[in-house]
Amino acid sequence: xxxxxxxxxxxxxxxxxxxxxxxxxxxxxxxxxxxxxxxxxxxxxxxxxxxxxxxxxxxxxxxxxxxxxxxxxxxxxxxxxxxxxxxxxxxxxxxxxxxxxxxxxxxxxxxxxxxxxxxxxxxxxxxxxxxxxxxxxxxxxxxxxxxxxxxxxxxxxxxxxxxxxxxxxxxxxxxxxxxxxxxxxxxxxxxxxxxxxx
Numbered sequence: 001x002x003x004x005x006x007x008x009x010x011x012x013x014x015x016x017x018x019x020x021x022x023x024x025x026x027x028x029x030x031x032x033x034x035x036x037x038x039x040x041x042x043x044x045x046x047x048x049x050x051x052x053x054x055x056x057x058x059x060x061x062x063x064x065x066x067x068x069x070x071x072x073x074x075x076x077x078x079x080x081x082x083x084x085x086x087x088x089x090x091x092x093x094x095x096x097x098x099x100x101x102x103x104x105x106x107x108x109x110x111x112x113x114x115x116x117x118x119x120x121x122x123x124x125x126x127x128x129x130x131x132x133x134x135x136x137x138x139x140x141x142x143x144x145x146x147x148x149x150x151x152x153x154x155x156x157x158x159x160x161x162x163x164x165x166x167x168x169x170x171x172x173x174x175x176x177x178x179x180x181x182x183x184x185x186x187x188x189x190x191x192x193x194x195x196x197x198x
Contacts, residue, residue, distance in 0.1 A: 035078030049198030055191025128155030
């Protein structure tokens with residue numbers, strides 16, 4: 001069929017279909033509202049919520065350590081995975097915001113035969129880094145290490161990372177180590193966040 005010939009079947013029907021309504025399904029970080037939690041997520045239930053707090057960061061390649069504020073939202077839509085979203089900002093010595101800092105989105109998914117103790121997680125940042133983690137949930141402690149790190153040609157070189165999360169006295173604590181820019185696995189971020197929603 002030449003470029004000038006018309007398609008005898010006409011345009012596909014979806015091409016001229018009317019617009020659809022807004023996304024009709026709810027996602028929530030508040031277990032009192034929205035869809036029922038998928039049974040596979042019961043072990044991760046304490047993590048679901050909106051969290052806010054402060055942390056301390058540094059790395060051997062940086063001139064100085066830094067303080068930061070952070071919000072993390074962990075939500076679900078009834079399917080067997082959690083949506084993770086984090087945004088942070090640098091703080092000055094008086095805890096006043098300086099500028100936006102790290103941002104990250106991802107998904108945590110329980111896998112395997114047991115009670116959802118094995119976790120696969122994807123974490124991505126706008127700086128061009130995508131990390132695939134394999135982890136293990138042990139009570140209120142979630143530990144994960146990278147199985148794969150992908151990056152764009154312009155992203156900083158990151159070879160591996162390790163993250164430890166825990167719920168301690170109702171707060172979300174975590175520590176993040178990474179091997180990057182020629183450095184061995186080294187501490188990078190740690191924070192304590194309190195539940196502000198959910």
